Amino acid sequence: MKIVALAGGVGGAKLAHGLAMALPSADLTVVVNTGDDFTHLGLHICPDVDTVCYTLAGLANPVMGWGLAGESWNMLDSLKRLGGPSWFNMGDRDIATHLERTRRLELGEPLSGITRAFCRAWGVQPVVLPMSDDPVATWVQTVAGEELPFQEYFVHQGCEPQVTGFRFVGAEAARAAPGVVEAIHNADAIVICPSNPWVSIAPILSVAEIREEIWSRRKAGMKIVAVSPIIGGKALKGPAAKMFAELGIQPTALAVAEKYAGLLSGFVLDNVDADQAQAVRALGMAALATDSVMKSDDDRRRLAEITLAFLDVC
Numbered sequence: 322m323k324i325v326a327l328a329g330g331v332g333g334a335k336l337a338h339g340l341a342m343a344l345p346s347a348d349l350t351v352v353v354n355t356g357d358d359f360t361h362l363g364l365h366i367c368p369d370v371d372t373v374c375y376t377l378a379g380l381a382n383p384v385m386g387w388g389l390a391g392e393s394w395n396m397l398d399s400l401k402r403l404g405g406p407s408w409f410n411m412g413d414r415d416i417a418t419h420l421e422r423t424r425r426l427e428l429g430e431p432l433s434g435i436t437r438a439f440c441r442a443w444g445v446q447p448v449v450l451p452m453s454d455d456p457v458a459t460w461v462q463t464v465a466g467e468e469l470p471f472q473e474y475f476v477h478q479g480c481e482p483q484v485t486g487f488r489f490v491g492a493e494a495a496r497a498a499p500g501v502v503e504a505i506h507n508a509d510a511i512v513i514c515p516s517n518p519w520v521s522i523a524p525i526l527s528v529a530e531i532r533e534e535i536w537s538r539r540k541a542g543m544k545i546v547a548v549s550p551i552i553g554g555k556a557l558k559g560p561a562a563k564m565f566a567e568l569g570i571q572p573t574a575l576a577v578a579e580k581y582a583g584l585l586s587g588f589v590l591d592n593v594d595a596d597q598a599q600a601v602r603a604l605g606m607a608a609l610a611t612d613s614v615m616k617s618d619d620d621r622r623r624l625a626e627i628t629l630a631f632l633d634v635c
């Protein structure tokens with residue numbers, strides 16, 4: 322069964338890893354959010370692409386979920402001493418990724434080609450595609466009337482500002498990266514990973530060619546299942562629940578299903594939210610309650626297998 326997974330952030334990377342363990346490599350394509358990307362210290366940084374690739378390669382920092390395991394922080398310590406901007410924690414090994422990506426981009430290589438080369442080097446089997454080779458930058462609008470670049474909001478200001486909305490700058494002109502539309506067209510199903518709907522999945526859907534191909538395949542009967550990133554009213558990691566609340570929406574698994582309503586054939590929520598399954602079904606999609614917390618690789622694989630089996634009944 323050919324699967325396209327849409328992913329961003331740590332939760333998304335974990336389920337993508339589970340799908341990579343549950344499927345033959347040739348049957349999985351992961352389309353990754355690039356709205357978090359930014360230039361920092363002169364380096365082009367792609368946090369969600371790196372988080373997915375590091376996780377699929379088994380190289381990710383197991384505690385943080387992002388960055389590399391076994392890191393040293395000598396560059397950052399020296400930068401701090403010089404009074405440089407040390408708020409974005411790049412480890413010494415992680416910096417090689419940013420240096421080499423920036424070098425290749427400056428030579429004119431597309432992000433998708435660089436990602437393919439890096440996946441080969443890291444031994445990542447499934448195809449990992451950035452959503453676009455064109456710049457699409459998530460800006461966060463706040464109650465203070467500001468617009469913050471994503472990493473400024475997420476890391477530098479620790480997701481503190483109250484959000485009122487988001488803009489994906491560049492989305493109108495952005496083309497889907499090579500291979501993305503084809504993978505969606507040839508897929509038997511799409512899995513929307515437990516990523517932040519507002520700033521990980523929405524940027525992917527903001528690319529018209531991707532959104533249109535997904536809707537067209539959905540109308541032709543392709544199944545689309547999402548796994549809830551909200552469990553018991555909270556996000557396991559990141560600001561998804563806080564964003565729902567600040568946008569005036571009670572942060573529940575049901576609210577996530579409602580945000581994707583129309584697109585989904587099925588929705589996987591956690592056992593703690595099983596009481597919402599009926600309301601999710603009333604939205605016109607199948608609903609499955611299961612243990613959706615991924616603490617181990619086995620949990621990741623199990624949730625992926627349950628999600629894939631659910632595709633057969635939704």
Ligand code: FO1
Nearest residue numbers: 330331357368371387388408409410411476
């Ligand atoms: N997230 C943080 O909360 N603090 C950091 O210092 C940080 C550094 C970092 C470095 C490389 C990288 O690939 C990701 C990094 N992240 C960090 C995560 C990043 O902010 C992602 O955008 C989030 O995971 C949301 O997708």
